[in-house]
Structures are given as C-alpha cells and as structure tokens.
Amino acid sequence: MESLYLLVPLSVALVFLIGWLFWRALESGQFDDLERPAQDVLADDDRPK
Amino acid sequence: MTSCFHCGLPVLEPGRHRAFLLGAERELCCVGCEAVASTIAAGGFERYYEVRTRNASRVPAPSDGPLIEEPPNGEASLILERITCGACLWLIEEVLRRTAGVREVHVNFATRRAQVAWDPAVATLAGIVAAIRGVGYDACPYEPRRQEDAERRERRTALWRVFVAAFGAMQVMMYAFPAYVDEVSADSLQVMRWASLLITLPVLFFSCQPFFAGARRELAAGAIGLETPIALGLAAGFAASAWATLTARGEVYFDSISMLAFLLLSARYAEGELRRRAVRSLDRLLTLVPRKDLAPGTSAVVAPGERFPADGVLLSGRSSADESLLTGESRAVAKRPGDAVVGGSVNLEQPVTMKVTRVGSDTQAAAIARLAERAGASKPRLVEAADRVARVLTYVVIAVAALSGLYWENVWVGVAVLVVTCPCALALSAPVVLTRAASRLLGHGALLTRASALEALERATDVVIDKTGTLTEGRLAVARATILGRLDEQACLSLAASLEATSRHPIARAFSGMETRPVEAHHAVGEGIEGRVDGRLVRIGRRDFCAALCGSSLEKDIPASVFLADESGWLAAFELEDRLRPDAVAAIARMKERVTVHLASGDREEIVEDVAGRLGIARWQGAMTPQAKHDYVERLQREGRVVAMIGDGLNDAPVLALADVSFAMGAGADAAQLRADVVLTGNSLQAVLDAFQLSRKAMSLVRQNLAWALAYNALALPLAALGHIGPWEAAIFMAASSAAVLANAARPLEIDTAWKASTSSSPSRSPSYS
Numbered sequence: 001m002e003s004l005y006l007l008v009p010l011s012v013a014l015v016f017l018i019g020w021l022f023w024r025a026l027e028s029g030q031f032d033d034l035e036r037p038a039q040d041v042l043a044d045d046d047r048p049k
Numbered sequence: 050m051t052s053c054f055h056c057g058l059p060v061l062e063p064g065r066h067r068a069f070l071l072g073a074e075r076e077l078c079c080v081g082c083e084a085v086a087s088t089i090a091a092g093g094f095e096r097y098y099e100v101r102t103r104n105a106s107r108v109p110a111p112s113d114g115p116l117i118e119e120p121p122n123g124e125a126s127l128i129l130e131r132i133t134c135g136a137c138l139w140l141i142e143e144v145l146r147r148t149a150g151v152r153e154v155h156v157n158f159a160t161r162r163a164q165v166a167w168d169p170a171v172a173t174l175a176g177i178v179a180a181i182r183g184v185g186y187d188a189c190p191y192e193p194r195r196q197e198d199a200e201r202r203e204r205r206t207a208l209w210r211v212f213v214a215a216f217g218a219m220q221v222m223m224y225a226f227p228a229y230v231d232e233v234s235a236d237s238l239q240v241m242r243w244a245s246l247l248i249t250l251p252v253l254f255f256s257c258q259p260f261f262a263g264a265r266r267e268l269a270a271g272a273i274g275l276e277t278p279i280a281l282g283l284a285a286g287f288a289a290s291a292w293a294t295l296t297a298r299g300e301v302y303f304d305s306i307s308m309l310a311f312l313l314l315s316a317r318y319a320e321g322e323l324r325r326r327a328v329r330s331l332d333r334l335l336t337l338v339p340r341k342d343l344a345p346g347t348s349a350v351v352a353p354g355e356r357f358p359a360d361g362v363l364l365s366g367r368s369s370a371d372e373s374l375l376t377g378e379s380r381a382v383a384k385r386p387g388d389a390v391v392g393g394s395v396n397l398e399q400p401v402t403m404k405v406t407r408v409g410s411d412t413q414a415a416a417i418a419r420l421a422e423r424a425g426a427s428k429p430r431l432v433e434a435a436d437r438v439a440r441v442l443t444y445v446v447i448a449v450a451a452l453s454g455l456y457w458e459n460v461w462v463g464v465a466v467l468v469v470t471c472p473c474a475l476a477l478s479a480p481v482v483l484t485r486a487a488s489r490l491l492g493h494g495a496l497l498t499r500a501s502a503l504e505a506l507e508r509a510t511d512v513v514i515d516k517t518g519t520l521t522e523g524r525l526a527v528a529r530a531t532i533l534g535r536l537d538e539q540a541c542l543s544l545a546a547s548l549e550a551t552s553r554h555p556i557a558r559a560f561s562g563m564e565t566r567p568v569e570a571h572h573a574v575g576e577g578i579e580g581r582v583d584g585r586l587v588r589i590g591r592r593d594f595c596a597a598l599c600g601s602s603l604e605k606d607i608p609a610s611v612f613l614a615d616e617s618g619w620l621a622a623f624e625l626e627d628r629l630r631p632d633a634v635a636a637i638a639r640m641k642e643r644v645t646v647h648l649a650s651g652d653r654e655e656i657v658e659d660v661a662g663r664l665g666i667a668r669w670q671g672a673m674t675p676q677a678k679h680d681y682v683e684r685l686q687r688e689g690r691v692v693a694m695i696g697d698g699l700n701d702a703p704v705l706a707l708a709d710v711s712f713a714m715g716a717g718a719d720a721a722q723l724r725a726d727v728v729l730t731g732n733s734l735q736a737v738l739d740a741f742q743l744s745r746k747a748m749s750l751v752r753q754n755l756a757w758a759l760a761y762n763a764l765a766l767p768l769a770a771l772g773h774i775g776p777w778e779a780a781i782f783m784a785a786s787s788a789a790v791l792a793n794a795a796r797p798l799e800i801d802t803a804w805k806a807s808t809s810s811s812p813s814r815s816p817s818y819s
Contacts, residue, residue, distance in 0.1 A: 004237050004240055004241075005240060008224070008240050008241060008244045009244070011220065011223075011244065012220075012244050012247055012248060015216060015217070015220050015248055018216065019212075019213060019216060019251075022209075022212050022216075023209065026205050026208060026209055026212075027205070031205070031208055032157070032159070032201065032204075032205075033157045033158050033159045033160070034159060035135060035158035035159045036135075036138075036156075036157070036158035036159070038135070039100075039135030039136070039138070039139060039158055040139075042100040042135070042136070
C-alpha cells in the first residue's frame with residue numbers, strides 16, 4: 001500500500017493540472033460558441049467534385 | 050397542397066413562382082422566396098437546402114430598411130434576424146465570405162451575431178447588409194454593449210465553477226470509494242482524506258461562492274430562503290470533515306458536499322444561460338437609439354428613411370413615421386409639427402426638423418430594453434412555496450441537529466443531520482423544469498419575462514385579445530381593384546406599382562412585388578403621388594387628389610381607399626385590406642377548444658365585427674377605450690375567471706397589468722408601459738397555444754418534484770437524527786434524491802405540434818452524405 005503515498009499526491013497534482021488546462025481552453029474562447037462545431041460538420045462540403 | 054420549397058408555407062398559386070434547386074424545378078410561395086432561392090442557387094449555395102434542419106422563415110416582400118450609417122473603420126457587429134437553424138448562419142457566413150471587399154467574417158452560432166471587417170474602398174456596410182437581405186435574412190448593425198463583455202465573463206466564470214465542482218466531485222468520490230467498500234489501513238485512509246480536503250478546497254471556496262453570497266444576502270435581508278440551508282449544509286459538512294482530517298478522528302463528507310455543489314451549479318448554469326439568451330433577444334431594441342451625443346432641447350434634421358435619433362417633438366415638416374418596432378402599430382403614423390416622435394422609429398416621407406426631448410437611456414426604446422433585466426426576477430408562487438418550506442426546514446434542521454447532537458453526545462450525528470437535509474432536491478425541483486420550459490418556449494417564439502406566468506397560464510380560462518392588429522398581418526394588400534377607365538386591371542396595377550415604388554409609405558407596400566416602370570414622381574404628403582409613366586401623367590392617392598387631375602368627380606360611391614387617374618379620366622379604384630395572419634385562424638380555433646376567446650378592441654366597430662366574424666369569435670366589442678377594456682377584464686375576473694390578455698403593449702399597460710397573465714407581440718412594445726409576462730418574439734399566435742400547453746406539463750412536473758423533495762427530507766431527517774446515517778448513506782441519499790428530481794424534470798416537455806402540420810409540412814430533405 002506504500003504506492004498510495006506516491007499515487008494519491010500524483011492524482012491531486014493531475015487534477016490541478018487538468019483544471020488549469022481547462023481554464024486555458026475556457027479563456028481562449030473555446031466554449032463561447034458551442035453550437036457552431038456541431039453545425040460545421042454538416043456544412044463541411046467533402047463530397048467528391 | 051404543395052408547400053414552398055424555401056419556407057414551407059402553402060403554395061397558393063402553383064406554377065407562378067419557381068426556381069431550379071437541387072436538380073429539380075421547385076414550387077415557391079411568393080416573389081420574396083423566389084428571389085432568395087434564385088440568389089442562393091446562383092451563388093452556388095444550394096447545399097444550404099441539404100444541411101438545414103428547419104425551413105427558412107418566410108421572406109417578406111422586398112422593402113427598403115432604414116438607411117445605414119457607414120462606420121469609418123470598416124468594421125461592424127451585426128445582429129442577424131430570421132434565423133431558423135444553423136444552416137442559415139452557415140449560409141450567411143459563406144455569402145459574406147464571397148462578397149467583394151469583405152476581409153473577415155465571424156458568425157457566432159450561439160449568439161446569432163456576426164463580426165464583419167471589410168475594405169472601405171471596395172465594400173460598404175450597406176452592401177454587406179444588402180447581401181444578407183439577398184438570401185432572405187436581415188441584419189442590423191449594433192453597438193456592442195459594454196455589458197456584452199461582462200456577460201461573457203459571467204458565462205465563463207459560471208462554466209468554470211461548474212467544471213471545478215464536477216472534476217473535484219469525481220476525484221473526491223474516487224478517494225471516498227475504497228473507504229466505503231474495504232478495510233483500508235488507517236494510514237492510507239488518512240492520505241486519501243488529505244487529498245480529498247485539498248481538492249474540496251477550490252470546490253468550496255471558489256465554486257460554491259454563489260451559495261455563500263446568496264446566503265449572506267438572505268440573512269442580511271432577514272428572509273431565509275433556499276440559499277441559507279444550502280450554505281449551512283456545505284459549510285457544516287466541510288468544517289466537520291476538515292476537522293476530522295486534521296485530528297484523524299470522526300467522519301468526512303467531502304464526497305457529498307462536492308457532488309451537491311456540482312448538481313446545484315449545473316442547474317444554475319443552465320438557468321443563467323437561458324437568462325442571458327433572453328436578454329440577448331431583446332438587444333435588437335438597443336440598436337434603435339443610436340445617438341447619445343444629442344442634448345435635450347437641441348433640434349435635429351431627419352431625412353426620409355432615417356431613424357429619429359431620440360424621443361422628441363416635431364418642429365417643422367409633415368411626414369409619417371413607421372413606429373412598428375416600438376409599438377407594434379404597423380400602419381404609418383402621420384406626423385405634423387407638435388406631434389411627439391419616438392426615437393428609433395423611421396421617418397417615411399419628407400425631411401423634418403425635430404426638437405429633442407429625451408436621449409439615450411431615457412428614451413422609450415431604452416426602457417424596453419431594460420425589460421429584460423426583469424426576466425427571472427419573479428418566482429412562481431410554487432417556487433416561493435419552496436422558499437417557505439426551506440425557511441421552516443432551516444429552523445427545524447438546526448434545532449434537530451443541535452438536539453440530536455446533544456442527545457447522542459456525539460457531534461457527528463448533528464453534522465449528519467445538517468449534511469443530509471441540505472435541500473438539494475428542493476432547490477433543483479422547480480428551476481430545472483422552469484428553465485427547460487422557458488427554453489423550449491423561446492424556440493417556439495415566446496420569451497418568458499416572468500417565470501410566474503407559467504403558473505397563471507395553466508389556470509387561464511379566458512383569453513382576451515386586444516386590437517385586431519394582433520390577428521391581422523398589419524400590412525395592407527390589394528383586396529379588390531375596380532376598373533373605371535380604358536385600361537385593364539394588369540395595366541392599372543402596373544401603373545400604381547410604378548408610382549408607389551417611389552414611396553416608403555405603408556400603402557405603397559400593398560403594391561410591392563409587381564412589375565414597375567421607371568417614373569419621375571412628386572409626392573404630396575397626405576394626398577398621394579403624381580408622376581409621369583411612359584409619358585402619361587398619372588396620380589394615385591385620395592379621391593380629391595385624383596379628381597383634381599382628371600377634372601371630373603367620381604359619381605359612383607366606391608368603397609375604396611386608393612384611386613388612380615390620368616389627365617383624361619379615372620382609371621381604377623383599389624380596395625386595400627389588412628389580411629388575417631395565416632396562423633390566426635388555426636390558432637383561434639385551437640384556443641377556443643380550451644378557453645373562452647374574447648376580442649376587445651379600440652378599433653372601429655365594423656372592423657372588429659369583420660375580423661371577429663372571419664375568425665368565429667362570438668364575444669367581441671369594438672370602439673373600446675382603455676378604461677372600458679380595463680372594466681371588461683375586471684368584470685371577468687370578478688366572475689372568477691382567470692384572464693390571459695394578448696396585446697401589443699401600447700397604451701394597454703393598465704389592462705395588461707390587470708390580466709392574470711399577459712402576452713405582447715414582440716415587434717412592438719411601448720417600453721415604459723410594457724407589463725407583459727410573455728413577449729411573442731416570433732409574432733405568432735401559435736406561440737400562445739404552445740405556452741398554454743407547456744404550462745400545464747411544466748407545472749405538474751414542478752408539483753411532483755416538490756412532493757419528491759419533501760418526501761425525501763421527511764424520511765432522511767428522522768433517520769439522521771436517530772444516528773442511522775453515516776457518510777456513505779448520506780452520499781447515497783443525496784444522489785438518489787437529486788437524481789429522482791432531475792430524472793422527473795427531464796421527462797419530455799414536448800409541445801404537440803401535430804396541428805401545425807397543415808401549414809408547415811417540411812419539404813427540406815434530411816442531410817445527405819452521398
């Protein structure tokens with residue numbers, strides 16, 4: 001069970017890292033328009049010409 | 050009947066309007082749709098028809114909008130209108146990309162706004178707006194509010210709070226799990242408790258901030274509501290768990306409180322999103338008051354086609370104004386010196402001089418915009434009931450926690466009581482349902498400004514419709530043409546259209562969409578138009594005006610409003626009629642199945658009788674003063690009826706306020722006076738029906754949820770007080786009660802649209818990937 005002493009702090013660090021990443025994404029405006037990406041898939045014209 | 054390939058409305062004259070789209074000849078309903086469909090095809094944007102999920106909205110007959118001021122820097126923000134689905138936004142973006150001179154386009158799909166930058170040497174804003182109009186939408190430049198920045202901040206912060214709580218809760222539950230299922234050594238347990246504490250810190254001190262702020266507000270106001278018990282449960286749970294971690298004795302509730310925070314914050318985020326959307330949909334009104342630099346008392350010259358820059362009084366010049374956006378009155382209002390003009394309305398005919406009386410935020414248009422702030426400010430009585438329950442619950446819980454703690458001589462029993470009875474389910478029960486209902490309604494063209502409206506709607510027994518204008522299109526059309534001279538109907542209409550094409554007067558719109566010839570016209574305000582068409586001097590307008598040209602008076606008494614004559618004699622008389630809204634007949638018929646429909650109008654008796662007759666409304670009364678309408682509604686209410694009122698907001702303020710629930714047509718609203726609970730943004734009466742239907746479903750869900758939440762607390766409180774509930778039972782109880790309420794709230798809130806099928810069978814194909 002000694003590994004817990006390493007793994008638990010690691011997981012805590014990971015939580016804060018992921019939190020920071022999400023914050024970056026949020027600040028860059030990635031979540032300001034959540035409807036567009038869904039529509040872009042349909043509007044993307046990838047049919048053979 | 051075939052339906053229009055573009056907008057889905059029935060095609061009344063098959064074969065008249067058509068376009069070649071997606072490899073076949075398609076039927077279209079009107080000139081507007083035909084023009085737009087051809088533009089889309091010509092531009093190579095036919096893919097729009099493949100990817101769209103809803104029909105386009107009907108394209109109105111072409112008309113000039115107000116003049117557009119060119120910004121000097123070649124950048125503008127636009128509010129896009131008549132958007133029905135994402136494909137519309139895609140189409141607009143594509144069209145703008147291919148407009149010459151446009152450097153950058155960004156369309157935000159969520160807010161339905163566009164940012165455009167262009168090269169002022171090549172393109173103009175007017176040209177850009179024209180390009181958007183060309184494909185059937187409308188755009189309106191606006192000054193991005195400073196609030197908009199604040200709004201984005203608010204949204205990001207709210208999302209950030211939800212995420213921190215969500216991720217924290219997930220992780221803390223992982224740490225809690227081993228402790229619940231196996232024997233874990235005390236040391237390992239302690240490591241995990243410390244980790245939980247660390248992760249719960251941001252959840253509590255950052256994410257849960259709104260609850261503590263709310264509780265402080267409630268305590269300061271001396272009115273305990275839902276926030277106080279929530280904050281109390283969170284704080285007590287955290288303090289006790291932190292103490293237990295530090296001293297390595299006792300129980301920890303980190304998982305319960307972080308999960309609780311996550312559930313409540315998600316519900317709150319959804320509520321906030323909806324509120325922000327409601328506020329945005331009223332932004333259009335802000336665009337109406339463009340000038341802040343005018344001072345009251347100064348005078349300003351307004352050219353035809355321009356908006357009046359502020360509220361004021363006309364000093365000189367005679368013209369008419371289109372106040373439809375502000376008042377819903379779609380007929381032009383004649384303006385003479387001394388008349389009041391409303392900032393944001395459009396000057397239609399002649400240049401005039403006005404004296405400014407109110408500017409900026411004092412104007413009527415600004416007052417309408419402020420309406421939005423009231424959205425969500427009031428609570429339905431049932432939600433207030435939840436608040437009252439919460440108040441009692443708070444006292445009971447504190448007392449029970451203290452007593453049971455003392456009785457068992459164990460502080461952990463007291464903590465368990467506080468954590469378990471935290472009214473999560475109670476707090477979720479109403480807002481989740483109401484938010485869903487309001488958001489569904491917004492999609493159907495009804496903006497709820499007061500959540501309490503849903504409750505009154507459910508009980509409504511009578512609908513009083515005020516103004517025939519809510520039932521008719523408010524746009525004149527030629528109903529009958531009587532031929533008086535040598536020319537046939539087609540020729541007369543063409544002459545009339547050519548003359549009227551030079552005017553912005555609403556009567557002129559009755560003739561739009563017909564073939565026109567170039568004409569040199571002279572406008573006589575309030576009289577008519579004179580002009581030379583193909584060398585022939587023609588006048589259109591009042592009887593006397595035409596009689597003066599042809600030199601003979603008309604002997605027959607013709608019930609017409611517009612006459613046409615040339616120098617040699619009378620040509621034609623046109624009877625104009627305000628057509629019934631296409632949806633009014635069906636909507637009124639449906640409404641009659643549930644409630645008693647009344648028509649109480651200030652219009653002339655015969656107009657009201659005619660409209661009531663055409664719609665089959667048995668209870669009608671015309672020529673009513675606002676006072677008479679007020680008495681009418683009051684009489685109904687004394688008889689114990691619950692009255693819903695549909696009006697357009699102008700000078701109906703007392704009646705709208707008196708009615709139990711009120712609807713206002715969204716196109717108009719006299720700001721300061723508007724007291725409507727529901728604004729019909731789509732101007733469609735169907736939305737009223739939708740609101741009726743939805744209110745019943747939503748309120749029954751709210752009631753069930755409140756019952757659930759109370760039953761849960763009634764069960765959990767005694768169990769906790771008896772010392773039967775530890776941390777893991779608390780976590781399960783909490784999750785189960787919230788899940789039950791959420792699952793119930795998530796039950797379908799569908800609006801039965803079967804009856805609409807007759808008007809909107811969908812001709813658009815589903816997306817294809819071939």
